Amino acid sequence: xxxxxxxxxxxxxxxxxxxxxxxxxxxxxxxxxxxxxxxxxxxxxxxxxxxxxxxxxxxxxxxxxxxxxxxxxxxxxxxxxxxxxxxxxxxxxxxxxxxxxxxxxxxxxxxxxxxxxxxxxxxxxxxxxxxxxxxxxxxxxxxxxxxxxxxxxxxxxxxxxxxxxxxxxxxxxxxxxxxxxxxxxxxxxxxxxxxxxxxxxxxxxxxxxxxxxxxxxxxxxxxxxxxxxxxxxxxxxxxxxxxxxxxxxxxxxxxxxxxxxxxxxxxxxxxxxxxxxxxxx
Numbered sequence: 001x002x003x004x005x006x007x008x009x010x011x012x013x014x015x016x017x018x019x020x021x022x023x024x025x026x027x028x029x030x031x032x033x034x035x036x037x038x039x040x041x042x043x044x045x046x047x048x049x050x051x052x053x054x055x056x057x058x059x060x061x062x063x064x065x066x067x068x069x070x071x072x073x074x075x076x077x078x079x080x081x082x083x084x085x086x087x088x089x090x091x092x093x094x095x096x097x098x099x100x101x102x103x104x105x106x107x108x109x110x111x112x113x114x115x116x117x118x119x120x121x122x123x124x125x126x127x128x129x130x131x132x133x134x135x136x137x138x139x140x141x142x143x144x145x146x147x148x149x150x151x152x153x154x155x156x157x158x159x160x161x162x163x164x165x166x167x168x169x170x171x172x173x174x175x176x177x178x179x180x181x182x183x184x185x186x187x188x189x190x191x192x193x194x195x196x197x198x199x200x201x202x203x204x205x206x207x208x209x210x211x212x213x214x215x216x217x218x219x220x221x222x223x224x225x226x227x228x229x230x231x232x233x234x235x236x237x238x239x240x241x242x243x244x245x246x247x248x249x250x251x252x253x254x255x256x257x258x259x260x261x262x263x264x265x266x267x268x269x270x271x272x273x274x275x276x277x278x279x280x281x
Contacts, residue, residue, distance in 0.1 A: 059250045067250035068257065084234055085103070086255075090262060093228065093235040096152075097220045100159025104216060107160075108167035109209060113201070114167070116175025133165040137223040141230055151231035158227045163220045167212035174208025175201060207278045214270035221263045 022030075044061050051060040059067075075087035115122040140161050144154030182204065186196045228237025236259060243251035 011041050025206050064250045066252045068254035071254055089236045089239045096156050097224050100156045101163050101220045104160045104163035108164045108243040109171055112171025129168055137162040155227045157229050159220045162223050163216035166215035170208045170212030174205035178204050210274040215265055243249045
């Protein structure tokens with residue numbers, strides 16, 4: 001009898017424990033959070049060790065986070081053309097990035113479709129793309145200055161040029177990889193060019209286009225910092241360069257952290273859109 005009672009108590013405790021089990025999505029979120037906290041802790045530890053090894057030539061995490069907090073405490077101040085809050089600096093940079101990026105997408109997507117659909121145009125444009133794609137973004141800055149006679153449009157021109165190539169390449173690849181069965185169906189049902197474009201080509205190619213746009217945005221965000229270091233004025237690149245000239249490495253590192261976080265948000269945003277339009281095989 002006592003054994004039976006003991007068995008019932010154990011069974012009751014097990015079932016009660018199961019009742020308090022966390023849902024799988026909560027467990028997954030906690031696991032990801034644990035990895036994130038662990039990776040940040042490792043990074044901060046290595047940073048602290050590097051700071052001590054350099055005899056404080058490299059600012060410590062504590063001093064840098066203090067400066068970061070002071071930067072974020074008043075992000076919208078405006079004391080003149082060369083003294084603006086961090087939010088205004090990022091706003092100026094993002095405006096240039098999205099302007100150049102959108103202009104690049106308006107050119108890159110049709111060009112990629114043209115290259116993917118017509119072998120003749122692929123043979124014509126592919127050498128141009130392959131020659132210009134590896135060119136350093138900053139090499140385009142003097143050309144932009146010569147053409148536009150102003151640093152603002154020249155900076156946007158750099159973004160425009162360098163964000164072209166990932167979208168062109170991925171779009172052309174997506175169009176050229178449309179299965180032959182899809183094209184045969186369009187031929188059998190006598191699709192018009194517009195119907196083929198909207199019902200087959202774009203839906204099939206859209207995930208590739210979004211991948212190219214995601215890569216182009218990453219390139220654009222990388223380029224803007226270097227471009228604004230050259231152009232000056234306002235922007236996060238200018239903020240980094242101005243902080244270096246003021247001998248404030250804490251501000252430089254704080255800006256690097258914020259640049260990385262904004263870049264992460266942009267990438268995750270495009271990743272979310274990309275997942276929404278990626279179709280299962």
